[in-house]
Amino acid sequence: MAQRATRALPATARAADGEVLLAARNLTKSYAGADKQLPVLADIDLEVRAGEIVALLGKSGCGKSTLLRCLAGLIPPTSGTALYRGEPLTGANPGTAMVFQTFALLPWLTVQQNVELGLEARGLPAAERATAAGQAIDLIGLDGFETAYPKELSGGMRQRVGFARALVTEPDVLMMDEPFSALDVLTAENLRGELMELWESGEFPTRAVVIVTHNIEEAVLMADRVVILGARPFGSIRATFDVPLPRPRDRNAPQFGALIDAVYQVMTGREKDTAGHLPGRPATPARRTPANTPLPRAGVDGLSGLAEILIQHDNRRDLADLADELGLEVDDLLPLVDALDLLGLAMVTGNDLALTARGSAFGRADVQRSKQIFATAALEIPLVRLIVTSLQITPARTLRAGFFRDLLAHHYTSEQVTRQLETATDWGRYAELYSYDAGPEEYRLDATAAAPPPAG
Numbered sequence: 001m002a003q004r005a006t007r008a009l010p011a012t013a014r015a016a017d018g019e020v021l022l023a024a025r026n027l028t029k030s031y032a033g034a035d036k037q038l039p040v041l042a043d044i045d046l047e048v049r050a051g052e053i054v055a056l057l058g059k060s061g062c063g064k065s066t067l068l069r070c071l072a073g074l075i076p077p078t079s080g081t082a083l084y085r086g087e088p089l090t091g092a093n094p095g096t097a098m099v100f101q102t103f104a105l106l107p108w109l110t111v112q113q114n115v116e117l118g119l120e121a122r123g124l125p126a127a128e129r130a131t132a133a134g135q136a137i138d139l140i141g142l143d144g145f146e147t148a149y150p151k152e153l154s155g156g157m158r159q160r161v162g163f164a165r166a167l168v169t170e171p172d173v174l175m176m177d178e179p180f181s182a183l184d185v186l187t188a189e190n191l192r193g194e195l196m197e198l199w200e201s202g203e204f205p206t207r208a209v210v211i212v213t214h215n216i217e218e219a220v221l222m223a224d225r226v227v228i229l230g231a232r233p234f235g236s237i238r239a240t241f242d243v244p245l246p247r248p249r250d251r252n253a254p255q256f257g258a259l260i261d262a263v264y265q266v267m268t269g270r271e272k273d274t275a276g277h278l279p280g281r282p283a284t285p286a287r288r289t290p291a292n293t294p295l296p297r298a299g300v301d302g303l304s305g306l307a308e309i310l311i312q313h314d315n316r317r318d319l320a321d322l323a324d325e326l327g328l329e330v331d332d333l334l335p336l337v338d339a340l341d342l343l344g345l346a347m348v349t350g351n352d353l354a355l356t357a358r359g360s361a362f363g364r365a366d367v368q369r370s371k372q373i374f375a376t377a378a379l380e381i382p383l384v385r386l387i388v389t390s391l392q393i394t395p396a397r398t399l400r401a402g403f404f405r406d407l408l409a410h411h412y413t414s415e416q417v418t419r420q421l422e423t424a425t426d427w428g429r430y431a432e433l434y435s436y437d438a439g440p441e442e443y444r445l446d447a448t449a450a451a452p453p454p455a456g
């Protein structure tokens with residue numbers, strides 16, 4: 001990327017290192033459910049200071065993007081406050097610009113025009129817009145592509161346009177929502193490296209960066225501070241790690257590995273103790289119910305595959321090594337890890353994923369026996385049990401998916417409901433507890449599950 005020329009924009013007072021640029025105070029956010037507001041974020045207190053890169057890390061659906069959008073002033077918090085330089089936001093944050101995972105470019109505009117769009121709202125004369133866009137294009141390594149249209153560009157180049165469009169406004173804080181997730185591994189690595197060089201060189205025209213990611217290594221590679229959001233039953237800050245390692249960071253350094261391990265442990269740790277914990281009330285261990293036991297996106301094929309791999313490693317394997325062996329990110333494994341844990345088939349101890357006796361039996365059994373073991377485990381899962389019990393007490397032994405959708409809608413957003421029913425359908429079918437006909441969207445009790453399940 002080229003060095004930056006003189007700035008074309010009037011500078012806002014440059015924040016001194018350490019000055020608080022963004023803050024969330026006791027912030028909560030709820031979205032409309034079927035009949036009430038459903039909390040997605042609770043009790044968020046966070047500061048982003050000049051001179052730092054903050055990564056918001058957490059599993060899918062824990063509210064990372066929602067928090068980013070609240071801080072950018074794109075959506076209002078339900079309660080609490082989002083502040084920019086000490087002032088509560090009442091609309092779009094004037095000190096931030098956003099880079100999206102999907103690039104969000106306008107296909108009928110050239111690179112130059114897309115970048116200039118970032119300045120449209122500022123009412124700058126055309127000549128100044130063109131100069132500023134030219135500088136941002138240079139900075140981000142897009143020179144020569146000014147007149148190209150997005151469809152002519154590779155994913156990596158399109159995302160460079162996304163960066164240039166955000167940086168052209170010289171925002172105090174650059175907000176990035178999974179900016180590298182849509183790119184192939186090498187392109188992502190290259191772009192990430194260039195951005196970090198630019199940040200380190202002092203040529204980066206922003207004072208702070210907030211990046212949303214579900215990739216642990218990306219967070220530790222880039223951030224000065226990693227803030228981990230947990231999702232059960234809704235997003236709150238579970239832990240914060242400072243990353244005091246010099247840049248460029250060496251993935252093979254022992255401290256790097258130690259930090260990754262520490263973050264893994266928080267990310268893979270169960271959130272049982274706070275299940276059902278409402279903001280402002282003490283946490284109490286709760287009985288598992290469909291409302292406090294959301295099902296991860298994990299199919300039986302993946303679960304049995306993972307169990308079989310663990311068996312080859314004497315029932316236990318370091319999670320990071322396991323991901324390496326499979327050519328995956330640990331994050332890709334987390335839904336499966338969560339599911340094995342929920343089903344009592346495996347547990348996370350330290351950095352290891354270890355099969356339980358039930359998990360080991362499941363992984364070793366022939367198909368019929370593994371179905372039986374899985375059925376016993378699945379019946380301990382509140383949503384699966386709800387479906388089975390409801391079917392058992394319905395004379396026709398069939399029920400529309402809409403019935404369960406309505407029940408779950410009291411606790412989850414419609415996207416979450418759909419995802420959970422997909423998982424429950426997959427698990428119940430494999431366990432031969434019920435079948436599902438996607439035409440009429442109907443569950444039917446299987447003969448093997450006709451007897452009421454044991455109480456508990």
Ligand SMILES: Nc1ncnc2c1ncn2[C@@H]1O[C@H](COP(=O)(O)OP(=O)(O)OP(=O)(O)O)[C@@H](O)[C@H]1O
Nearest residue numbers: 031040059060061062063064065066067413415416
């Ligand atoms: N506009 C909306 N209306 C209703 N529900 C929403 C809306 N936006 C997000 N949600 C729900 O809020 C929860 C948090 O979403 P959010 O996108 O903030 O999470 P995330 O951690 O960024 O997830 P991901 O990594 O999958 O993008 C999700 O369950 C999502 O379905």
